[in-house]
Amino acid sequence: MDGNRELKCLFTFAEADPVGQGGDKGPGVASAAEDGNGDPTDDDEDDEEDGEADSGGAAQGKKTIGWSTVKGYVTAVTDLWQQQQLRGVNSDPNPRQGAVGQLLAVEQLKENERKRTHMDGYSREQMRAAVDHFITRNSDASLRDCVCFLLSHFALLRGDDLRPIELADIHHLEMRNEGLSDCFAIMLLLRHGKTNKHGRVEFGSFIRNKDANICPVGFLAMYLFSRFHITGLPAPDFTSSDRWYPLKLFRATKGGSTTKAIIYNTQLDAIDDAFKAAGIVGSAKTHLARRSGAQMAELGGAEEGQVRRAGRWNSKVMESCYLSAIPREVLRVHAGFSREGGSYFLTRDVDVREELLKKVFPWADDWDSAISSGKTANGTRVEVNIAARGFIRLLLRLRKVIVQDAVVLRKSFPKWFVWSHSLFSDPLFLQYERDLLASLDSPAPSDDRIAQVLPLLAEQIASSTAAMQQAMAAGFVAVGAQVASFSQQQNLVFAEQRKYHDTQMQALHQHVNALSGMFMGALSALSPASTSTPRAAAHGLTSSSAAVEATHLSSSDTAHPSSHSITSPAPHSTILPITLQPQRTASPGAHMGPPAVPPVGAIGRAAGDEDVERGQEQMPAFEQDRNIASVGQLWAEWEYGMGGRPSVAEMDSRWGNKWRTKDTHRKHYARRINIITKIKSLATERHTSCEVIAQQLDSARTDEKGKQISLFQLNEQLKTGAVVITAA
Numbered sequence: 001m002d003g004n005r006e007l008k009c010l011f012t013f014a015e016a017d018p019v020g021q022g023g024d025k026g027p028g029v030a031s032a033a034e035d036g037n038g039d040p041t042d043d044d045e046d047d048e049e050d051g052e053a054d055s056g057g058a059a060q061g062k063k064t065i066g067w068s069t070v071k072g073y074v075t076a077v078t079d080l081w082q083q084q085q086l087r088g089v090n091s092d093p094n095p096r097q098g099a100v101g102q103l104l105a106v107e108q109l110k111e112n113e114r115k116r117t118h119m120d121g122y123s124r125e126q127m128r129a130a131v132d133h134f135i136t137r138n139s140d141a142s143l144r145d146c147v148c149f150l151l152s153h154f155a156l157l158r159g160d161d162l163r164p165i166e167l168a169d170i171h172h173l174e175m176r177n178e179g180l181s182d183c184f185a186i187m188l189l190l191r192h193g194k195t196n197k198h199g200r201v202e203f204g205s206f207i208r209n210k211d212a213n214i215c216p217v218g219f220l221a222m223y224l225f226s227r228f229h230i231t232g233l234p235a236p237d238f239t240s241s242d243r244w245y246p247l248k249l250f251r252a253t254k255g256g257s258t259t260k261a262i263i264y265n266t267q268l269d270a271i272d273d274a275f276k277a278a279g280i281v282g283s284a285k286t287h288l289a290r291r292s293g294a295q296m297a298e299l300g301g302a303e304e305g306q307v308r309r310a311g312r313w314n315s316k317v318m319e320s321c322y323l324s325a326i327p328r329e330v331l332r333v334h335a336g337f338s339r340e341g342g343s344y345f346l347t348r349d350v351d352v353r354e355e356l357l358k359k360v361f362p363w364a365d366d367w368d369s370a371i372s373s374g375k376t377a378n379g380t381r382v383e384v385n386i387a388a389r390g391f392i393r394l395l396l397r398l399r400k401v402i403v404q405d406a407v408v409l410r411k412s413f414p415k416w417f418v419w420s421h422s423l424f425s426d427p428l429f430l431q432y433e434r435d436l437l438a439s440l441d442s443p444a445p446s447d448d449r450i451a452q453v454l455p456l457l458a459e460q461i462a463s464s465t466a467a468m469q470q471a472m473a474a475g476f477v478a479v480g481a482q483v484a485s486f487s488q489q490q491n492l493v494f495a496e497q498r499k500y501h502d503t504q505m506q507a508l509h510q511h512v513n514a515l516s517g518m519f520m521g522a523l524s525a526l527s528p529a530s531t532s533t534p535r536a537a538a539h540g541l542t543s544s545s546a547a548v549e550a551t552h553l554s555s556s557d558t559a560h561p562s563s564h565s566i567t568s569p570a571p572h573s574t575i576l577p578i579t580l581q582p583q584r585t586a587s588p589g590a591h592m593g594p595p596a597v598p599p600v601g602a603i604g605r606a607a608g609d610e611d612v613e614r615g616q617e618q619m620p621a622f623e624q625d626r627n628i629a630s631v632g633q634l635w636a637e638w639e640y641g642m643g644g645r646p647s648v649a650e651m652d653s654r655w656g657n658k659w660r661t662k663d664t665h666r667k668h669y670a671r672r673i674n675i676i677t678k679i680k681s682l683a684t685e686r687h688t689s690c691e692v693i694a695q696q697l698d699s700a701r702t703d704e705k706g707k708q709i710s711l712f713q714l715n716e717q718l719k720t721g722a723v724v725i726t727a728a
Contacts (some may be wrong), residue, residue: 070107074100121292122280124214127153129278131214134270135413140226141253143418144262145270147223148250150216151188152289154334155204156311159268159286161190163261165249167236171390172397175207175328179344183207184397185331186217190312202312205327208346208401210336213412218405221398222418228361229421233258235363238371238388239380245387293334299666300333301658348404350436356428360399368392403429407436622651622659624668631675631697634711635690638676671715678718682725693725700725 077095084090096104122130134146152162169189176183188204209215227233236244246259252266264286271285282288290311297307310327329339337343358365370376371389410419410433423429625642628634633642641647648669651659660666679697683690700723701708709717717723 071104074104121282121295122275122278122288124296126278126280127292128211128214130274130280131219132413133274133277135416138415138417140231140417142270143219143223143226144250144253145267145274147216147219148262148267149271149274149289150214150219151204151206152286153293154206154209154216155188156290156293157188157190157204158290159264161204163250163264163267164191165189165261166245167247167249167391168241168245168387170249170394171387172394173205175331177342178332179337179342181344181346181349183344186220186394204312205310205331207331207335207344209334210346212348212405212408215405217398218401218409221401221405222409224395224398225360225402225421226418229423230418235361235367236391238367238382238385238392239376240383241385241387297330297333298657299661301339301661302327302329302333306330346404347440348408348436350404350439352400352403352432353428356403356426356432357399359423359426359428360402361395364392364395364399368396403432404436407433408440411437619655619659620646622646623665624648624672626668629711631679631694631701631711631714632691634672634675635679635694638672639690671712674715674718675711696725697723 074096081090081092081095130149131146134142134149148162151157152159165188169191171187171189172184173187174184185205185207190202190204206216208217212218228235236247238244248259248261250262251258252260252262268285271288274280275282275285275288280288284291294307294311297310298304302310306327306329310330328341332341332344333339335344366377368389370382371384371392373382374384375381406418406424406429409416410424418424622645625637628637636642638648641650657666660669675697679690679693682693682696686693697714701714703709714723
């Protein structure tokens with residue numbers, strides 16, 4: 001039977017199948033995590049979604065199958081088609097093409113609409129309430145379930161990743177230069193996840209949290225302490241791998257077996273009870289922690305690539321084989337610190353006396369020495385095993401975590417069963433508890449912590465000061481060079497101007513002297529009686545020449561001030577009106593004038609622009625206008641900006657989600673982005689502009705009575721398809 005005929009038969013069987021959604025998945029569903037090409041996919045839903053009852057309450061025997069079941073059948077038929085293709089007995093095209101692919105897409109949309117999975121999630125306060133519920137149950141099993149929940153959240157784990165973890169899969173890795181407090185990451189080796197079908201090495205990781213009440217490292221340490229100190233389970237035998245490799249971290253309590261992990265229903269029931277107590281509503285119970293962990297990391301400022309790496313979504317070869325597998329930004333944000341690093345500091349991280357530490361896992365030191373040397377103290381041979389060494393040294397690191405976090409947790413949960421152990425009534429612990437509580441209650445840090453912090457602060461201040469001084473020195477050198485260049489140009493201009501003026505005055509004197517000689521020669525032929533007035537005129541001409549020279553010298557002195565000044569006496573005789581046009585003498589600098597100097601305001605603006613280019617650009621304060629009442633205005637704000645502010649698209653392009661970190665801004669943006677997306681899709685579909693689509697949406701908001709719905713109501717109707725948008 002070819003693949004397409006097999007697909008038709010299976011769908012016929014699926015339609016007649018009386019089971020509920022995802023009842024008996026039948027053959028082939030085990031490989032439903034792979035697509036038609038054999039590549040693993042990452043479905044963001046757990047198996048319990050397929051097992052949930054239909055909310056419509058259909059009658060028995062008439063229930064419809066869900067999307068996951070349909071996908072399972074399609075995957076089974078696709079696998080059969082691939083096998084037949086390899087044997088050369090089927091020449092039909094891939095059965096996923098055409099109507100089958102459209103069917104899967106439609107069924108997935110129906111499933112998402114029915115379950116509203118985009119609304120799944122919880123807050124940090126609800127997370128604390130869930131942890132409180134686990135602690136209130138006051139048992140080793142509830143502590144195990146609490147650790148399951150916290151590891152799912154902070155390591156972004158699926159239930160299939162979490163339940164099979166063994167003790168040999170746990171170790172730790174140092175994280176240096178994270179801050180004042182000692183920082184290390186717990187590493188979980190994941191080998192059994194549903195997307196890890198090809199044996200890739202994948203890890204989940206997390207660090208100590210600022211809040212001890214939800215710290216995954218602290219509760220994991222308490223769980224191991226309860227396992228080996230309270231429940232009475234013996235320490236693992238590390239002499240050979242086969243003696244301790246099968247030991248499960250999350251062991252089943254029934255039967256007392258340490259090699260049998262908890263089953264899916266056990267985890268689901270525990271998570272379901274905790275979510276009900278905390279008021280958390282979600283469709284995929286065991287998967288919700290993974291979803292919320294990714295959401296909180298993104299809202300905390302972690303980059304998308306870091307979140308993808310933390311959740312092992314589509315990891316590449318470089319990340320799998322060469323990098324440390326630690327998404328530092330996500331770990332910092334999850335722990336309550338800045339994603340940039342350097343600020344990791346735990347107020348409860350106070351040194352513990354070695355005598356007190358040795359009371360926790362007292363056998364760990366002997367096993368550490370035995371694994372390093374290859375034999376125990378009595379000479380028994382021990383296998384030198386990397387996993388055993390990693391687990392033992394993790395226990396040694398968790399000693400201090402147990403003592404430190406116990407002080408805070410005893411204050412929050414005074415009746416917890418863990419405190420029944422003799423360690424927490426030991427005088428050494430009680431003295432440490434008093435000292436740490438006094439330190440935590442003190443409003444000001446102690447002098448020794450200040451002394452530890454000061455070198456780091458001094459180093460940062462010194463580097464910042466050196467960078468600032470270097471930038472200022474470079475700026476001063478540039479300004480000095482510009483001033484020197486401008487002064488040199490001005491001196492050249494003044495010299496050329498002085499030379500030009502001197503040449504002009506010399507030509508003027510020559511003309512005046514020539515005219516005076518000609519006038520005196522003409523007077524010599526006249527009678528003495530008639531020469532009085534002309535002589536006076538000649539005298540006036542001479543005085544006029546002197547006045548011109550005095551005026552020139554005065555103007556020169558004004559341009560170039562000196563310690564002396566020249567004044568000319570006022571003439572007492574009549575001056576002949578002579579119009580002089582001196583010959584212009586060419587000079588090398590005659591064509592040059594003073595350089596064009598921009599206005600002071602322009603210089604200030606240019607300098608300011610240069611400072612902006614040199615300095616680090618800062619994100620402007622921005623908030624979407626909540627008074628916008630039409631789709632046209634909403635599109636104008638998105639594409640072009642309003643009121644002199646940048647557009648929303650520009651803010652998204654340049655700053656990502658940093659400008660909308662507040663909860664109100666994020667919710668308002670989420671409501672409006674649906675309308676923007678609808679405008680773009682309709683514009684592409686109808687081959688028109690987005691402005692035209694915005695006008696059509698505004699028209700669609702008006703009912704027959706002329707009443708308009710709000711943008712919020714429009715957004716809700718667009719989700720359900722209730723709005724009919726007619727083309728203009």
